[in-house]
Amino acid sequence: MSGAGSWFDQRFRSPTARHSLYCFPFAGGSASYYADWAAYVDGSVELVPVQLPGRGARMTEPLATSLDAVADEVAGLIAAAPTVPLLFGHSMGAILAFETARRLRAWGRGVGYLFVSGRPAPPVVRPLRPVSSLPLPEFVGVLRDYGCIDEEILAHDELLDLLLPMMRSDFSLIERYRYRPGAPLDCPILAWCGDRDPEVPPEAMRGWGDETCSGFELRVRPGGHFFVTEHREEVAQAVRHAARRGTTGERDATV
Template identity: 55%
Template sequence: MTGTAVRDAAGWLDNRFALPEPRFRLLCLPFAGGSATFYADWAPLFSSTVELVPVQLPGRGALMGLPPAASIAEMADAIAPVAAASDVPVALYGHSMGAIVAFEVARRLQAAGRAPVHLFVSGRPGPRIVRPERPVSDLPRAEFVAMLRDYGAADPEILDNDGLLDVLIPMMRADFRAVETYRRPAGPPLECPVSAWAGLDDEEAGPDLMRLWEEETTGAFRLDCLPGGHFFLLDHHERIVTAVHRRLEAGR
């Protein structure tokens, strides 16, 4: 814990896909500026044994009225107690910023004696690497919006709507600032298996950088590479879900 007041994250979990008797609960963390809806298409692809729980970070979607988190630690401090209260084993998936949030939640769960059964990550180098090399959170508005277009995740209709941008840009800046200021704290590696995916054309987190996640676990590590750039998982989510499901069921 960071020593600051911990926010109540009970309302951050999107429980639309709750199952009666799951064997595993998979918490999914979004990229910077992203929302829980990013993972909605994954839910029907899992069997009745894996319950998908997208995490809605404050400042977007149904939590638009809440101030965004100021740091990765603030996000993880809030999410970890809710995850620890799960009545079934928890696994974590995070893409880009979400990978670091998932990692920090996993560290907190392990320290509390409630280690996750698996950490799945994509789109973000191992946490010992500082990213991005060039801060973007304080860019002038026009340059910031141009960066979001290049980023490739934001809906062009949103980026063309000045009124909506007035509402969303503060949250997006906060997310990018959280990434820019993150530094991996000292501490032991994870004990759970870690699975990583890399886009072959991802300039931010290609295969060599994603391989650095192997340093973060004493458990099994696996890296899979798929065609595409930073958001390669948009075209390959069925393949990723299949792998996640199989590895959870196999316990490795």
């Protein structure tokens, strides 16, 4: 089992933090995607991007084969930390954050907030059809449609060959995920989606409200699947404000 130094980007830790914002990556993403968020949080909320095996400093490690195993290990590390955990995940990361929150609740370790974006509620199966084993041209087309990889990389054969195994592995993780009914979380959930994301319409996001017995809020913003890139300042600031004010007390609201 790897330690916190492997799973978490430690660069943004703060000795004065009362909350730790753990950010889980989308399929094909890495901890570096969230580095810019450090500018939008303060000393009371430290940024802790989560790094999965097979990317960044963990490039040489075997790729994850089980979403549940990842959630088990990350939850165990978070449970041992002294700060209040806040969990954020985009797309695949939303499911990872959700399953991590479930484990922490089961272990009696409180989660301050769950923030999710760009992924329908956990009972909804995504993607609509398996894509991880598609032939290369079709799989590259899927990556292009999702917008989860730069065109410069798609045009660079050596970089693409390096990244493809990780991309296929991540899509396989989420394809094999199946929701297991359970008790709702006792932390609030704040959700976002883009208004032009064909895979994640707002009505598919509303089901996240069924996964908590605390407050739920949905915010729809302009953009496609990766709307969060353009709106990262707003999202990061909303996380900070939510941590300060506690539960919204609202069961369902769209802003």
